[in-house]
Amino acid sequence: MAYVATRGGEKAIEQAERLFRQDLGTIDPDRVETIRRTMPYLIDRVMGEASLYSEELAALALAQTGGELSEAVLVLRAWRTTQPRIAIARPVQQSELLTQRRISAAFKDIPGGQILGPTLDYAHRVLATDVLEGRPYTPPMVDMADRPAPQRQPVLADWQRQQGLVKPAVPSEIAPEDIPDLTREPLLLPASRAHRLQSLARAETGGVLALGYSAMRGYGNAHPTVNELRLAEAEVVVRHPRGAQFSAGRVRVSQAEVTSKEKGGYLELGYAATFGWNEVKVIAAATLDLNSAEAPVGSAVHEEFYLYHTESVEASGFCIHFKLPHYVTFQSVLDAMRGAKARQASARAAEENQEESVP
Amino acid sequence: MLSVAPPDAxxxxxxxVFEALxxxxxxxxETQLLPAPGMAGIIETLIDLECTAYAEGEELRARLAATGALLTEDIGQAGYVFVDSLMDFEAWLPAVNRGxxxxxxVGATLVAAASHGRGSRLRLTGPGIAENRDILIDVPAGFWDLRAQLSAYPEGFDLILVDGASAIAIPRSTHVEVL
Amino acid sequence: MSLATLTKPWAATSYGFLDASAKRELRRKMLKAVAVPGCQMPYASREVPMARGWGTGGLQVTLTLANPGSVIKVIDQGADDGVNAASIRRFVSSVSGAAQTWDTLDASIIQSRHRIPEEILRENQVLVLQVPDPEPLRDVESNISIARQMHADADYGKLWLTLYEQIVRKGRIMQGASYPALVNGRHVITPSPIPRWDVPKLHMSKHLTILSAGREKRIFAVPPFTRVEPLVFSDRPYLVEDHAGLTCQRSGLSGFFMNELPMDGGGSRFEVSDSNLGIKAIRRTEGEPDGIGDTWYRNGEYSA
Structure with missing residues (x-):
C-alpha cells in the first residue's frame, strides 16, 4: 500500500476537527443554558434561519460551533431533516398574535396605539465598559404602566382596507395542509406566495439585509415605509387526531409590512415574517417582497435572484466548497488550453514554412 | 456524537421495494421481485402526505388514506394512480396526468395489476434496454396504441405492472411495439 | 387514533439519517429521473450534516439506496482517501451500517466527485455523481426559468453557438470538464465536472448513474444502455484529455487519466488519478495478485 503511505489525509482531518473542538472545550448543559438565557436575539436569528423553533437546540448548536453562525444553522437544519412532521399547525392570524411591540411609521398614531415594546431604537449605543472594571450593570426596572396594553392588537392594513387605501385581501381557498412547504418541496419559479415568504423567513439575515438595502438605496423601484412592524408570540395550534384543536406552545415571531407608492389606486404592501425577533431581517425582506412585482430579470430585487442568493446554508456551503480540491477539472482546462496553444503554434509554423518556400 | 439505530422492518x-422499482x-x-405480493409495499415505499393519489377499490383507497396522501376522485390530479385492472383503460387513461x-x-406513475408471461407479445426498445426486449403482458393491445397517442415525450406517464410479487416497469421513455 | 399513532418512539437520528418522508420523496424523484433520462427533476433536498456544495446531493441519494448489505466506495478527484471522500464514506457507513471499500469492483454504490473510476462498472453497481451545478445552460442563460423553458423546447442553439465560437476563436472546443452531452437524444445534461475522458463511460453503460445536486435541488439520471453523446460537430471529433501517453511515476500505469504534479525547477510528473487503480498496479509490481478489472480504456484508447 505504498501509494497511500505518503497521504495520511484521514488522520490530518481528524486532528483538525479535534483542534477546533478542543479550543471550545467541554460543552455541558450549563453552557448551553447560559447561551440560551443570555443571547435571546442570537438564538432567534439562528432559529429563524434554521426554520426550527427550539431555543435549547439553537443554543446547543451555537455552543458546539463556537458561534460560527452558518455552521450553527447548518447543524440545526441537518437535525431537522431527521425529524418527522407529525402535524400541520393552523395558520396564524395577525390579530391573534400576542403582541409585545407594534409600530407604524406611516401614521403618527394608529388604532390600538403605537406599542414600543422592548427596543434599543432610542437608546444611546454606549459600550458598558464599567462592567469590565468590576461594576456589574444591572438595568433599572421598568415602571409598570397604569393599565397594560392589550395582548392583541388590530391590524393596520385592515383599517387601510376599510378606507379603500389597500386592495381588499383575497384569501386563498386552501386547506392549511395543502399550503406548499419549502422544506418538503423544491423552490420552483415563479415561486408560490407561500414559498417566497417561507424562503425569506429562513433566509440569511445579512444576505437579506444587503439585497434589501440595495433596493432601499435605489436599486429597486420602491422605497419602503414601515406600515406595521410587530414583535409577538404566536400560539402553535394543532389538531389532535380526535379532532380537538389545542395550543402546543408559543413561538416568538416578527413580521413587517412595508408600503410604498400607490399602484392602481391602492397602496402596495410588501410582507415578511420569521421565527424569532429579528426586525432588520423582516423589514429588509418585506422590502424585497414589495419590489419584486416589476423587477427586471437578474436584478437584486428579482425573486429568483434574491431567493436563491439569500439561502444561508446553500450560499455558505458553496462558498466554502471552493476549498475542496478541484485538480481534475483544472487538469481538464489545462489540457484544452495546451491543445489550443499547440494548434496555434503549429499553424504559425506552417505559415512561416509557406512564406519561406515562396520564392 | 451520533447514535443510529439499525433499520426496522x-x-x-x-x-x-425501492431497489426493485x-x-x-x-x-x-425486466421482471423484478418485490418482497411481498401486491401494491401495498409500493404504497408504503413511495406514498405519504406529500402525494396526491387515485385508486380504485376500497382496500387500496384505505391503504392510501392511511399514508396521509390526499385521495382524489379526479384521476387527472393524481401523481400516483393505482388500478387493479387495465381492461377498461379507454375510459380513464386519457385523463391520467402526463405532465x-x-x-x-408531474407526469403520473400508474401502478396496475397485469399478468406477466401471457397476453400480447411486446417488443420494448429505449433507455435501459441494450437492443430490444420481448415480453408477454396481459394488457389489451389497444392500450399500447392509446399510450403512444397520448405521449409526447418527455410528457407521459410511467407504468409499473404488478403480478403477485413481480413487478415490471415501462417508463415513458420506452417504445412499445405490439408484435 | 392518538397523537402517538402519528409518530414513533423518539430516536436521535433515523436509520440512514434521512427521515422516512425525505427518503420517500427521493425515491419518487429518482424513479422519475430514470424514467426521463437526463431531465433535471426538482427535489426538496434536505439539509444533511455536511455543508452544501460538499456532496450533499450525492449523499442524499446514497443514503436512500444504502442498507446494511451495501458496500460503499466514495472518491473525490479519483481518490478514496481525499479528505471529503473519506468523511462522506465514514458518515454513510456510520448511519447505515454499510461496509466501506476502496475497490471499485467490490462496491455496490460508488459516490464520486469529478471522476468515474477506470474499471468498467457492472450492472449491479450504481454510480452516484455529485453535481455542483446541474444546469448545462447556466453559462449561456443564468435565469433558471428561461433555461427550463429552453430544455422544454429542446432549444440548445445557444449552447451550440458557444461551442462553435470556441472553435472559431481558438481552433478547438475549450470546454474542460462538465462537457455537455445529449442524453437519449432529447435532454442536454452536464455530466457533472468529470473530465472529458470520463464522459464516454456514461454512454450505453451497464450501470445506472444518478446525478444529484443538493444545493441546486435537482436530480437526473442516465439509465443503463442509454445514449450519451457529447455535443460535437460532425467534422470536429470529440477530444478527451491528451493523457493516453502519460505514465504514472508511482505505479507505472499508463493510458489512464492522470494528475499532473509540478516539479521544482520546471516540468511535471504524473500520477494516475484513479488512486485505487494505482494501488492495484503497485501491488502487482510487488508480486501480489492485482485484481484489476476490465477497464474502459485500453492502451489509452476508449474501447468498452
Missing amino acids: AEIRCNA LWAVSRPG SALYPD
Whole structure:
C-alpha cells in the first residue's frame, strides 16, 4: 500500500476537527443554558434561519460551533431533516398574535396605539465598559404602566382596507395542509406566495439585509415605509387526531409590512415574517417582497435572484466548497488550453514554412 | 456524537421495494421481485402526505388514506394512480396526468395489476434496454396504441405492472411495439 | 387514533439519517429521473450534516439506496482517501451500517466527485455523481426559468453557438470538464465536472448513474444502455484529455487519466488519478495478485 503511505489525509482531518473542538472545550448543559438565557436575539436569528423553533437546540448548536453562525444553522437544519412532521399547525392570524411591540411609521398614531415594546431604537449605543472594571450593570426596572396594553392588537392594513387605501385581501381557498412547504418541496419559479415568504423567513439575515438595502438605496423601484412592524408570540395550534384543536406552545415571531407608492389606486404592501425577533431581517425582506412585482430579470430585487442568493446554508456551503480540491477539472482546462496553444503554434509554423518556400 | 439505530422492518421492506422499482425502471421489461405480493409495499415505499393519489377499490383507497396522501376522485390530479385492472383503460387513461415538457416530473406513475408471461407479445426498445426486449403482458393491445397517442415525450406517464410479487416497469421513455 | 399513532418512539437520528418522508420523496424523484433520462427533476433536498456544495446531493441519494448489505466506495478527484471522500464514506457507513471499500469492483454504490473510476462498472453497481451545478445552460442563460423553458423546447442553439465560437476563436472546443452531452437524444445534461475522458463511460453503460445536486435541488439520471453523446460537430471529433501517453511515476500505469504534479525547477510528473487503480498496479509490481478489472480504456484508447 505504498501509494497511500505518503497521504495520511484521514488522520490530518481528524486532528483538525479535534483542534477546533478542543479550543471550545467541554460543552455541558450549563453552557448551553447560559447561551440560551443570555443571547435571546442570537438564538432567534439562528432559529429563524434554521426554520426550527427550539431555543435549547439553537443554543446547543451555537455552543458546539463556537458561534460560527452558518455552521450553527447548518447543524440545526441537518437535525431537522431527521425529524418527522407529525402535524400541520393552523395558520396564524395577525390579530391573534400576542403582541409585545407594534409600530407604524406611516401614521403618527394608529388604532390600538403605537406599542414600543422592548427596543434599543432610542437608546444611546454606549459600550458598558464599567462592567469590565468590576461594576456589574444591572438595568433599572421598568415602571409598570397604569393599565397594560392589550395582548392583541388590530391590524393596520385592515383599517387601510376599510378606507379603500389597500386592495381588499383575497384569501386563498386552501386547506392549511395543502399550503406548499419549502422544506418538503423544491423552490420552483415563479415561486408560490407561500414559498417566497417561507424562503425569506429562513433566509440569511445579512444576505437579506444587503439585497434589501440595495433596493432601499435605489436599486429597486420602491422605497419602503414601515406600515406595521410587530414583535409577538404566536400560539402553535394543532389538531389532535380526535379532532380537538389545542395550543402546543408559543413561538416568538416578527413580521413587517412595508408600503410604498400607490399602484392602481391602492397602496402596495410588501410582507415578511420569521421565527424569532429579528426586525432588520423582516423589514429588509418585506422590502424585497414589495419590489419584486416589476423587477427586471437578474436584478437584486428579482425573486429568483434574491431567493436563491439569500439561502444561508446553500450560499455558505458553496462558498466554502471552493476549498475542496478541484485538480481534475483544472487538469481538464489545462489540457484544452495546451491543445489550443499547440494548434496555434503549429499553424504559425506552417505559415512561416509557406512564406519561406515562396520564392 | 451520533447514535443510529439499525433499520426496522418497515425500513428494510421499503429499501428492498425501492431497489426493485429502481432496477425495474432502469431496465424496462425486466421482471423484478418485490418482497411481498401486491401494491401495498409500493404504497408504503413511495406514498405519504406529500402525494396526491387515485385508486380504485376500497382496500387500496384505505391503504392510501392511511399514508396521509390526499385521495382524489379526479384521476387527472393524481401523481400516483393505482388500478387493479387495465381492461377498461379507454375510459380513464386519457385523463391520467402526463405532465408537461416544462415539468415532465408531474407526469403520473400508474401502478396496475397485469399478468406477466401471457397476453400480447411486446417488443420494448429505449433507455435501459441494450437492443430490444420481448415480453408477454396481459394488457389489451389497444392500450399500447392509446399510450403512444397520448405521449409526447418527455410528457407521459410511467407504468409499473404488478403480478403477485413481480413487478415490471415501462417508463415513458420506452417504445412499445405490439408484435 | 392518538397523537402517538402519528409518530414513533423518539430516536436521535433515523436509520440512514434521512427521515422516512425525505427518503420517500427521493425515491419518487429518482424513479422519475430514470424514467426521463437526463431531465433535471426538482427535489426538496434536505439539509444533511455536511455543508452544501460538499456532496450533499450525492449523499442524499446514497443514503436512500444504502442498507446494511451495501458496500460503499466514495472518491473525490479519483481518490478514496481525499479528505471529503473519506468523511462522506465514514458518515454513510456510520448511519447505515454499510461496509466501506476502496475497490471499485467490490462496491455496490460508488459516490464520486469529478471522476468515474477506470474499471468498467457492472450492472449491479450504481454510480452516484455529485453535481455542483446541474444546469448545462447556466453559462449561456443564468435565469433558471428561461433555461427550463429552453430544455422544454429542446432549444440548445445557444449552447451550440458557444461551442462553435470556441472553435472559431481558438481552433478547438475549450470546454474542460462538465462537457455537455445529449442524453437519449432529447435532454442536454452536464455530466457533472468529470473530465472529458470520463464522459464516454456514461454512454450505453451497464450501470445506472444518478446525478444529484443538493444545493441546486435537482436530480437526473442516465439509465443503463442509454445514449450519451457529447455535443460535437460532425467534422470536429470529440477530444478527451491528451493523457493516453502519460505514465504514472508511482505505479507505472499508463493510458489512464492522470494528475499532473509540478516539479521544482520546471516540468511535471504524473500520477494516475484513479488512486485505487494505482494501488492495484503497485501491488502487482510487488508480486501480489492485482485484481484489476476490465477497464474502459485500453492502451489509452476508449474501447468498452
